Amino acid sequence: MKILVCISKAPDTTAKIAFTDNNTAFDTNGVQFIVNPYDEWYALVRGLELKEQNGGSVTVVNVGLAENEPIIRKALAIGADEAVRINVNPTDALQTAKEIVAFAKAEGFDMVLLGKETIDYNGSQLGGMIAELMDMPYVSLASKLEMEGTTATIHRDIQGGTEVVEVTAPFVISAAKGMAEARIPNMRGIMAARTKPLKVVEGSGANASTTIANYELPPAKGECHYIDADNAAELIELLHNEAKVI
Amino acid sequence: MSVLIYANTANGKIHKSAFEAVAYGSKIAADLGTNATAIVIGACSDAESLGEFGATKILHANDSKFNDFDPSIYTQVVVKGAEAEGADVIIFSHDFSGKSIAPRVAAKLDAGLVSGAVDYPSTANGFTVKKAVFSGKAFANITINTDKKVISLLPNSVDKSAKGGSASVETFSPEVGAATVKVKEVIKESADLPLTEAEKVVSAGRGLKGPENWGMIEDLAKELGAATACSRPVADMDWRPHHEHVGQTGVAIRPNLYIAVGISGAIQHLAGVNQSKTIVVINNDPEAPFFKSANYGIVGDAFEVIPKLVEAAKAFNASNH
Numbered sequence: 001m002k003i004l005v006c007i008s009k010a011p012d013t014t015a016k017i018a019f020t021d022n023n024t025a026f027d028t029n030g031v032q033f034i035v036n037p038y039d040e041w042y043a044l045v046r047g048l049e050l051k052e053q054n055g056g057s058v059t060v061v062n063v064g065l066a067e068n069e070p071i072i073r074k075a076l077a078i079g080a081d082e083a084v085r086i087n088v089n090p091t092d093a094l095q096t097a098k099e100i101v102a103f104a105k106a107e108g109f110d111m112v113l114l115g116k117e118t119i120d121y122n123g124s125q126l127g128g129m130i131a132e133l134m135d136m137p138y139v140s141l142a143s144k145l146e147m148e149g150t151t152a153t154i155h156r157d158i159q160g161g162t163e164v165v166e167v168t169a170p171f172v173i174s175a176a177k178g179m180a181e182a183r184i185p186n187m188r189g190i191m192a193a194r195t196k197p198l199k200v201v202e203g204s205g206a207n208a209s210t211t212i213a214n215y216e217l218p219p220a221k222g223e224c225h226y227i228d229a230d231n232a233a234e235l236i237e238l239l240h241n242e243a244k245v246i
Numbered sequence: 247m248s249v250l251i252y253a254n255t256a257n258g259k260i261h262k263s264a265f266e267a268v269a270y271g272s273k274i275a276a277d278l279g280t281n282a283t284a285i286v287i288g289a290c291s292d293a294e295s296l297g298e299f300g301a302t303k304i305l306h307a308n309d310s311k312f313n314d315f316d317p318s319i320y321t322q323v324v325v326k327g328a329e330a331e332g333a334d335v336i337i338f339s340h341d342f343s344g345k346s347i348a349p350r351v352a353a354k355l356d357a358g359l360v361s362g363a364v365d366y367p368s369t370a371n372g373f374t375v376k377k378a379v380f381s382g383k384a385f386a387n388i389t390i391n392t393d394k395k396v397i398s399l400l401p402n403s404v405d406k407s408a409k410g411g412s413a414s415v416e417t418f419s420p421e422v423g424a425a426t427v428k429v430k431e432v433i434k435e436s437a438d439l440p441l442t443e444a445e446k447v448v449s450a451g452r453g454l455k456g457p458e459n460w461g462m463i464e465d466l467a468k469e470l471g472a473a474t475a476c477s478r479p480v481a482d483m484d485w486r487p488h489h490e491h492v493g494q495t496g497v498a499i500r501p502n503l504y505i506a507v508g509i510s511g512a513i514q515h516l517a518g519v520n521q522s523k524t525i526v527v528i529n530n531d532p533e534a535p536f537f538k539s540a541n542y543g544i545v546g547d548a549f550e551v552i553p554k555l556v557e558a559a560k561a562f563n564a565s566n567h
């Protein structure tokens with residue numbers, strides 16, 4: 001079973017969000033970067049579990065510059081067999097998808113696993129785009145994935161419930177909570193990661209179709225209006241008359 | 247040129263978020279001086295109701311082969327619908343349906359996609375759409391540079407009231423390829439409104455001490471007509487079902503009213519709720535960080551405050567407001 005896991009770099013969940021260059025760029029000053037949690041905890045770990053059960057290999061791919069190598073090494077430390085970095089600084093998901101497809105097309109992967117979204121851009125785009133460009137079935141927001149030969153049984157989150165679906169490999173899946181339990185890399189994994197292959201390939205020259213004009217921070221919240229605990233009932237009136245939400 | 251809106255269904259009826267998407271797409275069409283067509287795929291008994299939200303035409307792909315939600319097939323139907331209508335702008339809801347199909351449609355048409363839009367596009371300088379980024383901690387204005395444009399709208403972002411009006415429903419029967427996804431079973435988690443679509447949410451955290459204390463939270467939610475949610479540790483300890491977990495790693499919500507009881511307000515929790523329009527925080531620790539994000543705050547013991555609120559809400563409902 002040949003498994004491809006797409007991993008992205010994201011600011012640590014506690015990072016302060018600020019912008020520079022006239023609000024056109026994210027201010028990375030003092031920001032710690034991590035592997036996007038959904039990619040690491042769910043897509044990568046489930047990929048590793050499937051490999052452990054069925055044999056095969058797990059390749060991680062990242063579209064990004066050399067500065068991303070620490071997070072790629074982290075994925076190798078958790079257990080991926082090899083890594084590919086496509087040496088492009090992508091502008092949007094469609095460009096990223098085209099670069100991944102240009103690399104993956106000839107590799108014969110049985111499945112492509114991604115996180116449900118990146119925690120910075122919150123796109124939820126890449127998986128569907130890769131699936132369309134590779135003409136494969138796509139199941140988004142999957143919380144469970146079991147393989148039986150080439151048939152996958154997948155649970156996916158839908159409104160107010162879960163849908164159980166069946167697809168045949170090769171396919172693309174975006175992973176949400178429930179897929180797997182996060183793994184912490186151990187010393188052996190970290191040592192091994194140093195010598196595992198991290199191949200750098202040049203991009204195919206795909207174009208982006210969107211550009212970020214600028215960023216905005218939400219308007220500052222006004223002061224909190226405190227209500228005395230003894231007069232809690234007053235809150236209900238305020239929600240009706242002032243906030244007009246009930 | 248026209249605007250095409252994919253209107254998703256649930257249990258054979260138009261889904262709530264689809265009305266908002268249609269209202270959104272119709273306004274864009276009006277601004278561009280063109281018409282809005284809605285496209286409905288699979289069994290649906292009330293497709294014509296989309297006319298009240300501004301669609302002037304409805305394409306209904308109602309063949310039973312479309313009853314299973316297969317993103318690859320649905321993509322083909324939407325793309326053929328866009329061709330038939332000469333649509334340049336295609337709108338989805340940014341819910342599970344839009345997350346599954348919008349990226350495929352964008353890739354197929356080689357079109358730029360903005361997912362999770364929170365406002366109408368601005369055409370003053372190119373075609374620019376505002377979306378939430380950094381888990382709600384900021385917004386980005388994104389310019390789509392391709393001729394064809396795809397947008398998925400974050401639910402509860404724009405005016406979604408019916409404006410009146412009517413539309414003709416046409417049966418749409420495009421040729422599509424073979425099914426790729428077989429739906430075997432649908433497991434309902436609750437008969438109620440899913441959390442992401444609730445306009446009011448009452449949420450509680452570790453401050454409640456144990457699952458046996460959720461009765462008063464449910465009572466308050468019931469009186470207010472709200473859904474219930476919880477912080478991550480509460481779901482991790484199985485005090486509450488996992489689908490109630492909100493925050494960075496759970497569901498992101500933006501109701502009109504979010505009441506947080508016994509939740510400290512960690513940044514990862516805020517990431518999933520800080521776009522709520524009105525936030526009420528009830529916590530016995532005046533230093534709890536959540537108060538910094540609150541519109542209304544009560545410093546007090548939840549076990550005393552919540553029963554009082556339940557009584558007040560009962561009285562409020564009885565007074566026929």
Ligand SMILES: Cc1cc2nc3c(=O)[nH]c(=O)nc-3n(C[C@H](O)[C@H](O)[C@H](O)COP(=O)(O)OP(=O)(O)OC[C@H]3O[C@@H](n4cnc5c(N)ncnc54)[C@H](O)[C@@H]3O)c2cc1C
Nearest residue numbers: 451452453477478493494495508509510512514530531548
């Ligand atoms: C990568 C990562 C992702 C995460 N994702 C999420 C996420 O998606 N969602 C999430 O919620 N968390 C998430 N967390 C966890 C988050 O950091 C906090 O630990 C968590 O939100 C705390 O939950 P809590 O507020 O219920 O509990 P606590 O922090 O223990 O707070 C309990 C609060 O209850 C108050 N309290 C106690 N007794 C009473 C009483 N009688 N009456 C009133 N108030 C009382 C206390 O003063 C306190 O403020 C994440 C953490 C990490 C590292």
Ligand SMILES: Nc1ncnc2c1ncn2[C@@H]1O[C@H](COP(=O)(O)O)[C@@H](O)[C@H]1O
Nearest residue numbers: 006008063114115117118123124125126
């Ligand atoms: N630059 C990238 N390189 C490789 N994979 C990525 C990249 N960006 C995003 N991904 C993957 O695509 C998923 C969805 O990203 P997005 O569509 O941007 O929300 C992420 O969870 C990752 O698995």
